[in-house]
Amino acid sequence: MSFRSKLNIFIIISVFLGLGAYYFGLVLTGHNPFLNFGEVVPGELYRSGDLGTSDLENMVKRYGIKTIICLKGEEKTEVKEKAKELGLNLVGVQARANRAPGPETLGFLAKIISGKGIERKEYNWLIKDWLGPDGDKISLPGPYLIHCQMGADRTGYLIAIYRICFQGWSAESARLEMLRYYHFPPRFPRLWEELKKMEPDKFCPVLNPEYESS
Incomplete structure (x- = not known):
C-alpha cells in the first residue's frame, strides 16, 4: 500500500x-468536546460552537450567561429545555455559513447584544426560536452567548463585525481572530471576502450610531 x-x-x-x-x-x-468557546468581552459577550446541556449549565455558573443567541435557527430541544429550566432567554435566527447575513439580521443582532430594546413584532419574520418576555418593546439582558454549529464561521463573522463596528478593530485583526477560532476561508470564501472589501466608515454607522473611525 x-x-x-x-x-x-x-x-x-x-x-x-x-x-x-x-x-x-x-x-x-x-458536553461538546469541540466547544470552541471564547470570551469576546469578559462579563458581557461570549462565543462558542454547538452546546450540550452540561456546557450550558457550566457557562451559566461560571459566566452568568442570561441570553443565548443561536445562529442555527432553532435551538436543539434539550438545550432549549435546559435554558428554560435555568430561566434564560433564547433568540434563534437563521444565519448561513455560505453567505453573509443581511442588514436586517445584523441590525437585529446588534440591538440584542448592545442591550437596546427591540420591537419584537417588527422581527417576527426573522426570529426562528424564542424564550423570553412577551410584549412589544423588549430588552434582553446580558451576558450574551452567541453560537452556531462549530463556532467558527457564522459566529466568527458576527463577532468580527462586532469587533470592527463596536470595538474599533481593524478588519484585518478581526479576520485574524476568525482564523484562531478555526474559520477556514476556502470553505466559505464569501464571509472572508465580505470582510476584506468592507468599508467600516460606511458600514458600521448603520449598526452602531456611536461608531467612530479609528
Whole structure:
C-alpha cells in the first residue's frame, strides 16, 4: 500500500473518530468536546460552537450567561429545555455559513447584544426560536452567548463585525481572530471576502450610531 493510500485511510479514520467523540460527548454526556468557546468581552459577550446541556449549565455558573443567541435557527430541544429550566432567554435566527447575513439580521443582532430594546413584532419574520418576555418593546439582558454549529464561521463573522463596528478593530485583526477560532476561508470564501472589501466608515454607522473611525 502506498504512503498516500495510508495517509488517506488515516485521515478518514481520524474524521470518524472525531465525529464519534463529538456525538458521544453531546448525546451521552451533554458536553461538546469541540466547544470552541471564547470570551469576546469578559462579563458581557461570549462565543462558542454547538452546546450540550452540561456546557450550558457550566457557562451559566461560571459566566452568568442570561441570553443565548443561536445562529442555527432553532435551538436543539434539550438545550432549549435546559435554558428554560435555568430561566434564560433564547433568540434563534437563521444565519448561513455560505453567505453573509443581511442588514436586517445584523441590525437585529446588534440591538440584542448592545442591550437596546427591540420591537419584537417588527422581527417576527426573522426570529426562528424564542424564550423570553412577551410584549412589544423588549430588552434582553446580558451576558450574551452567541453560537452556531462549530463556532467558527457564522459566529466568527458576527463577532468580527462586532469587533470592527463596536470595538474599533481593524478588519484585518478581526479576520485574524476568525482564523484562531478555526474559520477556514476556502470553505466559505464569501464571509472572508465580505470582510476584506468592507468599508467600516460606511458600514458600521448603520449598526452602531456611536461608531467612530479609528
